[in-house]
Amino acid sequence: MSIKELFYFSKSDRKAILFLLVAIVVIFVAIRWSSGLSITADKPAAEQRKASKQAVSSSHADKDWSLDEPTQMAIHLTPFDPNTAPPEQLLALGLQPWQVKSLLKYRNKGGVFRQPSDFARLYGLTLKQYRQLEPYIRIADDYRPAADFIASERPRTMHQRDTLHYPMKLKAGMHVFLNTADTTDLKKVPGIGSYFARQIVNYRNRLGGFSSIEQLAEIDDFPIESLTFFAVSADELAKIHRLNVNKLSLNELKRHPYINFYMARAIVDFRRLHGDLQSLEQLKLLKDFSEEKIRRLQPYITF
Template sequence: MIREFFYLQKSDRKVILSLLVVIVSVFTMIFLTGGKDTSTVTPQKDSLQSVTHKNYYYASSSKKVERFTFDPNTADSTQLLRLGLQPWQVRNIYKYRAAGGIYRQPIDFAKLYGLTVKQYRELEPYIRISSDYLPASTLVKYKPNYSQNAPKDTAEYKPSTKIKATEHIVLNTADSAALITIPGIGPYYARRIVQYGNRLGGYVSIEQLDEIDDFPVEAKQYLVINNPSPKKLNINQLSLNELKRHPYINFYMAKAITDYRRLHGTIKSLNELRLIKDFTPEAIKRLTPYIAY
């Protein structure tokens, strides 16, 4: 019975055998090709090209650092990034200002988290703090107190008497009390004049007052300079830190001086440094009265 059930004619056996051969061939091809879908290859390739192109883009982009004058109290994020600061440093500056923080002098900017000494020294010559951010107390002037109980004989209650147009004050010997008698000069500018003169080592020209931010030009007519004898810097003996304290010598100039001394020995004239970028004819001219050899 079983033999009769599985008995097939010769033609049927050929058909079944052909189907088996076809099925085996199909499974063999699938096994050899690993079942890969060629349709997925192209997107992967495109994705790889896209990633490669993206990596190449970022690798080729470079951040150009610029140098220009800026006020850290008002500079926007674009300016701060152009100066070479990192985005997280810019965010810290914005947070500091939003919390009411004010940069009152350039050295205050050195407190920025993550700022190195080298970065600060490079930025320091370009920091300009507006007088708008100084304490409001600098605007207060001494006024007479007309109260009957006020001590009229104290200087606090006496009005300052301004000098006449024909009178003059010697700039290098005047103190703050004398300077506030000049029309247009109050305690703030009187203090700035004295401080800047001390940093210079003495004034050699009235025009140097223009180097003080927002200095009232009309006040210069009341000032004179008699026999200027500025304090001189021994260019061959002072260290880099001592040299760059002078307003006319920045970090790069001080470094150039010390490097030149190390390579060439004693400097006999500032003209020896004229080939260095920072020692322009104008810089040499204004620095000359303050240099000794």
Template structure:
């Protein structure tokens, strides 16, 4: 058979070799796609081990700080291939990830001002993105005085507020008689014009004794005064 191959015309040999190459390429593609499909439909053992370690670490943290969160233990594992293969927005990602975390049940709560990102991720609807946002915004504020302040975080899932509480709020105070304009406007509740109104009042009238001293300024409507009150000292 092989000897007869060499007696064929050159053009015929080329046709046969080309056909063999096409068959080999097609066979390789079938094998490769079959393996890829198998990989995307199986759980990663490494992912499972990592999740189990996270679960054990969380239980240890809960034993050390039981006042932070009360949780019913539940672990679900997620397909690693799906996580890698889908581009999601922050909110969509958090919504999806939140389904596969240990979650607290209805009637259980996380204390907002003492919770770290690990505890916050136990709240239904909150994943890594919003857990970080909650902590970062709380640091900028100087602490939360109301759960409703979470509405100020863009696209925050409002249903998650039912699982969060503020207890014994003790926010960090700003001494508005000592801070400079630039220092004042770093607070989320003081913009440039409000900071300038404060420094102008001090320059013209002396120390501020109450935020109501600023109520004649157009930059300090009653709503602005009310939300800033817990954060100022004189």
């Protein structure tokens, strides 16, 4: 058989082969075209999703900053009425923008602060913020309940309704004696309200009396700017309650704010092994007593 005869195809065979070649080309072109269309279609969609995601993130970032980002304004404490104070004053008092927004929303809905303690219910207000602002809250008479005014117009009887009076604050250069003042006197000090007045009295009782005004800074969140209005007299220093370290038990010793359990146990062990303590110098021999701790204890120790 010759080569020509080997590669000879009939007319019907040639048509079938041609049809197969055309079909293969068409299928190949269709596959390439559909793949290119998918790639080009997916790219704009992906870019659009990315842009949308960035826009949402940017929107959330702006919202978070406007509502939750702490302000860097210097705090300036002044008397204010939460019912009428403008946003600028509220921000200057140390409130965050989102807290001011919450307060304004409360007022716009008809909410009223009728007494200083009502301000503590402001959404998001921390205990530290309330303690700091409470002495500066001033509620105008216009916001008292109407029933109070009607009651005042009725004929007076033998039983008078109690009236709430806010103490007059001390002027610069005036003082209260720290160890003899009661809570009423203490609340006359600028920056001191009912809470800190109680804290001062409670800490004074635990110490046995203050030996210096700097000890007030040991009270949590105490307003340091108020220290200049306090004084400790020589008579008060002489009346400080002292601890006899040779007679008190471990439990009695550790009740003092300056003596912890380990210090009290060290004193009791020293007495058991060496007898009574005679001076503060002997406390230096005990590992739990540093120079600073002995200095703080000096006004409160006797032998």
